[in-house]
Amino acid sequence: MTNNPNSRRSVSVPHRRLSRLGRIGAMAMGVAGNMAINGISQWSTGRRPSARDLMLTPSNVFRITQQLAQLRGAAMKVGQLISMDTGDFMPLELTQIMARLREDGDSMPEAQLKRVLAKQWSVNWPQSFKSFDMRPIAAASIGQVHRAQLIDGRNLAIKVQYPGVARSIDSDVENIGVLIKLSGLLPKRFELAPYLKEVRNQLHGETNYAAEAAHLSLFYNLLSDIPHFVVPSIDAEWSTPSILAMEYVPGISIEEMGRFSQKERDQVAKHLIVLMLQELFEFGVMQTDPNFANYRYQPDTGNIVLLDFGATREITPNITDQYRQLIRAGLINDDAAMIEIAHKIGFFNSEVSGAHRGQIVDMMRLVFKALVANQPFEFSDQTVAKQLQTMGFTLIEDGFIPPPLPIEVLLLHRKIAGVFLLCARLSASVDVADLLQQYVIEKSDSEHSKAIA
Numbered sequence: 001m002t003n004n005p006n007s008r009r010s011v012s013v014p015h016r017r018l019s020r021l022g023r024i025g026a027m028a029m030g031v032a033g034n035m036a037i038n039g040i041s042q043w044s045t046g047r048r049p050s051a052r053d054l055m056l057t058p059s060n061v062f063r064i065t066q067q068l069a070q071l072r073g074a075a076m077k078v079g080q081l082i083s084m085d086t087g088d089f090m091p092l093e094l095t096q097i098m099a100r101l102r103e104d105g106d107s108m109p110e111a112q113l114k115r116v117l118a119k120q121w122s123v124n125w126p127q128s129f130k131s132f133d134m135r136p137i138a139a140a141s142i143g144q145v146h147r148a149q150l151i152d153g154r155n156l157a158i159k160v161q162y163p164g165v166a167r168s169i170d171s172d173v174e175n176i177g178v179l180i181k182l183s184g185l186l187p188k189r190f191e192l193a194p195y196l197k198e199v200r201n202q203l204h205g206e207t208n209y210a211a212e213a214a215h216l217s218l219f220y221n222l223l224s225d226i227p228h229f230v231v232p233s234i235d236a237e238w239s240t241p242s243i244l245a246m247e248y249v250p251g252i253s254i255e256e257m258g259r260f261s262q263k264e265r266d267q268v269a270k271h272l273i274v275l276m277l278q279e280l281f282e283f284g285v286m287q288t289d290p291n292f293a294n295y296r297y298q299p300d301t302g303n304i305v306l307l308d309f310g311a312t313r314e315i316t317p318n319i320t321d322q323y324r325q326l327i328r329a330g331l332i333n334d335d336a337a338m339i340e341i342a343h344k345i346g347f348f349n350s351e352v353s354g355a356h357r358g359q360i361v362d363m364m365r366l367v368f369k370a371l372v373a374n375q376p377f378e379f380s381d382q383t384v385a386k387q388l389q390t391m392g393f394t395l396i397e398d399g400f401i402p403p404p405l406p407i408e409v410l411l412l413h414r415k416i417a418g419v420f421l422l423c424a425r426l427s428a429s430v431d432v433a434d435l436l437q438q439y440v441i442e443k444s445d446s447e448h449s450k451a452i453a
Contacts, residue, residue, distance in 0.1 A: 107139045108162065113146075116163055120240045132158075138293060142206050142310065147248055155248040156235055159209070166207040173200045194404035201407070206310035209244045215287075215312035216246065222283055223306075228271045230298070230305045251296030251305040257426055260299070268297065269379065269428030270435070271304060276419050277439045280315055280323060280412070287312050288411035290418020292425070311411070319345075319408050327440045330368030331433065338364060349403045356400045363391050371433045379420065380427040 108116070113134060117125055126132065130151050136144035143161040150156065177196045205211060213234050220231040230249055238245035257265055272295070279286035287294070289311035296305035322345050329337035339361055342348065348357050370384045371377055405413075423430065 107136045107144050108160075110134045112163070113160065116160055116242070120160075120243050121238070140291075140293070140308075142203070143244075154235070156238065157232065157246050157248040158238070159244040159246070161207060161209065161242040166204075169200060169203045169207070173203070191401070191404050195410075198407050198410060202311060209239065209241060212244060212308075212310045212312070213239060215285075215309035218285065219287065219306065219309060219312075222285075228303055229275065230303045232305075232307070249296070249305045251298045253293070254295040254297045254304070254422070255292055255425060257297055262427075262429070264302070265426040266376075266428050266430060267302065268304060269423040269426050270430045272419050272422065273430060273432060273435055276415060277435060279415075281320060281439045283315075284317070284320065285312060285314050286412070286415060288415050290415050290422065292422055295422070313408070313411055315408060315412070319406075319412070323412070324440045326364075327368075327436050330364060331372060331436060331441065333365075333368070333372075335361065335365070345409060346403060346405050352400070352403070356395060356398070359391065359395050359398075359400070363388055366391075371436070375433055376429045376431040377433070378429050379423040380429075382424065385424070 128151055130149045130153075132148040133146055135146075137147050137157070138145040142165060143159050146158045146160065148156045148158050173196050177192060213236075216231065217234055220233060223229045223231055230251075232247040232249045235245040235247065254268070257268060276286075287306070287309050289308060291308070294306065294308045296307065297303075298305060322341055325341045326338060326345065329335075329341060339357070342361065342364065347360055352360075366384060366387060374381075
């Protein structure tokens with residue numbers, strides 16, 4: 001979600017199916033035309049161009065990211081999920097194209113916004129507001145957020161869903177899937193369908209603002225007695241199926257924390273890691289979208305403001321238990337146990353060769369070895385991240401195709417990767433191994449002792 005209103009463009013959201021299909025078709029035709037022209041040009045000079053080189057010209061990359069960002073909804077979400085969920089295995093070029101969609105968020109023009117508000121509330125809605133900033137303070141794939149103040153003095157953050165996004169999900173996902181396949185950038189035999197299915201399901205869930213309101217209220221209650229976190233309360237009076245009204249909670253972008261002391265940055269990173277572990281091992285429910293814009297920081301209190309609970313998902317006890325076993329095995333360097341549980345989770349199946357299994361275990365071993373050996377762990381050191389990406393590319397070049405993982409696992413990994421990426425952005429230093437031990441070894445042993453007693 002983009003948070004700089006001064007740098008954001010206002011572009012009308014196409015809400016009719018044919019209009020959206022036309023945009024995607026025009027984009028595909030434009031890209032194909034550029035590829036043909038560039039191909040002829042290279043052939044005339046005696047060079048034999050590759051499809052990848054023709055696809056990834058600056059003009060094509062601009063055309064793809066610009067059009068998908070304007071469509072919002074499924075178009076943006078496909079790119080976001082692919083770039084975050086499969087970043088270790090996807091070609092660098094495709095990851096970079098799709099990653100841009102995590103940053104680009106156009107907003108609705110004021111006229112279109114007013115039409116949406118009048119339809120959801122009434123034409124007389126302005127009479128109840130002391131102020132309503134038509135410039136959004138944030139914009140993402142599903143909707144944009146505006147700051148407002150009611151006549152009675154309540155300060156609200158108003159999340160407005162883009163028109164037509166909910167109705168266009170299925171067709172958008174199908175069309176974008178075709179475009180990605182035609183790009184030729186996916187590894188052969190890579191199963192895109194499970195990712196598209198997850199995009200479709202997640203988008204349908206995220207457009208359900210009643211469900212998001214329930215998730216927000218759930219976390220409001222879960223964290224009410226836990227320090228360091230602030231969750232806004234819901235304002236039911238002004239919430240509708242396409243508008244989510246909540247308390248406005250001030251704070252700065254968490255990415256601005258680079259100018260704060262090392263101690264403050266370390267504390268914030270530690271709190272975020274602990275929260276993730278609580279979600280997995282205690283709450284049984286997790287906000288699975290680690291977009292940086294979903295976190296704000298309050299310098300005066302040191303609290304972290306949590307926003308956007310549209311991608312909240314329950315974590316089944318089976319997954320919780322499996323990850324407790326996996327992390328425990330990794331921390332005590334038990335390769336046999338790690339291989340067994342990795343197979344149960346679905347990192348590899350019976351069709352994966354022994355060599356590829358060994359490479360996957362090597363990647364896991366690398367992570368745990370780094371966490372245990374470096375206490376605290378320096379997130380600013382990208383050595384391990386670069387090694388993992390190299391190992392992932394080597395796997396793909398060697399013919400490995402990632403098996404479709406359970407949806408819960410995909411979303412859990414997205415959360416883990418996003419939190420670690422944010423910690424790296426903060427250049428934080430945290431004893432991650434100690435935190436993990438508290439949740440998978442010490443607490444597990446304590447629970448076992450209680451069961452025996």
